[in-house]
Amino acid sequence: MKVAVLQFLCTNCEYDTQYAFEKLGAKVQIVWHQNTNLPQNTQLLVIAGGFSYGDCLRSGAIAKVSPIMKAVVNFAQQGGLILGICNGFQILLEAGLLPGAMRHNDSLRFISKPSTLKIINNNNIFLKLFNPNDTVRIPCAHAEGNYYINKTGLSSLKKNNQILLTYCNEQGQEINFNGSVQSIAGICNAKRNIFGLMPHPERAMDKFCVSCDGIKMLQGFLSK
Amino acid sequence: MKVEVQITFKDGILDPQGKVIKHSLHSLGFSSIKEVKISKNIILELEETNSQKAQSQVKSMCEKLLANTVIEDYKIKLA
Numbered sequence: 001m002k003v004a005v006l007q008f009l010c011t012n013c014e015y016d017t018q019y020a021f022e023k024l025g026a027k028v029q030i031v032w033h034q035n036t037n038l039p040q041n042t043q044l045l046v047i048a049g050g051f052s053y054g055d056c057l058r059s060g061a062i063a064k065v066s067p068i069m070k071a072v073v074n075f076a077q078q079g080g081l082i083l084g085i086c087n088g089f090q091i092l093l094e095a096g097l098l099p100g101a102m103r104h105n106d107s108l109r110f111i112s113k114p115s116t117l118k119i120i121n122n123n124n125i126f127l128k129l130f131n132p133n134d135t136v137r138i139p140c141a142h143a144e145g146n147y148y149i150n151k152t153g154l155s156s157l158k159k160n161n162q163i164l165l166t167y168c169n170e171q172g173q174e175i176n177f178n179g180s181v182q183s184i185a186g187i188c189n190a191k192r193n194i195f196g197l198m199p200h201p202e203r204a205m206d207k208f209c210v211s212c213d214g215i216k217m218l219q220g221f222l223s224k
Numbered sequence: 225m226k227v228e229v230q231i232t233f234k235d236g237i238l239d240p241q242g243k244v245i246k247h248s249l250h251s252l253g254f255s256s257i258k259e260v261k262i263s264k265n266i267i268l269e270l271e272e273t274n275s276q277k278a279q280s281q282v283k284s285m286c287e288k289l290l291a292n293t294v295i296e297d298y299k300i301k302l303a
Contacts, residue, residue: 058292065289094292101294104240148237148295179238 001026004042008033013049020202033066047088060090089196100149106179110143114210118168136213138199145198146179226303231264
């Protein structure tokens with residue numbers, strides 16, 4: 001599989017993401033934000049985590065107007081697979097490719113710790129290797145991960161089964177991790193080709209990590 | 225022409241900084257404070273001299289970049 005990983009100014013997870021996908025056997029190319037085209041035959045586009053443009057204005061706000069973003073929107077409209085991790089998720093929200101917005105964590109703290117997540121929906125390429133209610137342990141590192149969506153948006157997310165991951169405790173009960181509406185940690189679009197989550201699966205890939213649960217998540221994109 | 229844009233959180237959207245400042249003011253003894261809201265001001269200097277055109281340009285800037293209208297409201301003040 002050919003994976004392209006976007007690199008904006010102040011992106012800092014592009015090499016971890018490259019390592020993770022290469023470990024799974026994918027061919028990975030890092031794409032600079034000033035480019036106006038994605039590499040030919042890109043099958044999966046990953047918007048990696050970090051603090052694009054130093055979170056100037058709002059996290060993800062400046063990245064959404066970068067030159068590469070027109071190609072990203074085209075790719076999305078043609079049904080291309082996109083995964084936004086952390087700041088990548090924020091960028092997808094700012095660009096309107098996923099619904100909702102991010103607020104500052106309700107604790108006002110930068111949260112850097114492992115999170116337990118519950119798989120809500122597996123009817124998608126990303127989480128197809130899991131069963132609903134499975135839990136995974138994935139590291140989080142964000143200041144603005146407090147997901148917001150209005151009531152109409154929330155009912156539409158529920159109706160279309162777009163809520164993919166929620167924060168929970170080890171028993172699988174939902175918890176308030178950062179203030180997110182309905183403890184939402186990850187969603188997809190209605191067409192199920194665009195995915196966004198705040199936790200970092202690329203940081204749960206090796207024995208020395210919190211867990212290896214990230215492998216099974218990213219593997220979803222690569223296995224048939 | 226100078227244009228000032230004021231961006232605030234929509235009603236009902238948690239303003240965490242406002243909340244913390246409110247608590248701190250309470251702890252200083254300013255117990256009568258009911259609410260504190262934080263806003264962002266962006267001051268633009270435009271070449272445009274027609275105020276109607278300036279208004280519509282800045283509105284478009286707010287919608288496209290300056291504000292996130294999912295969670296924020298904006299007010300445009302022409303100087």
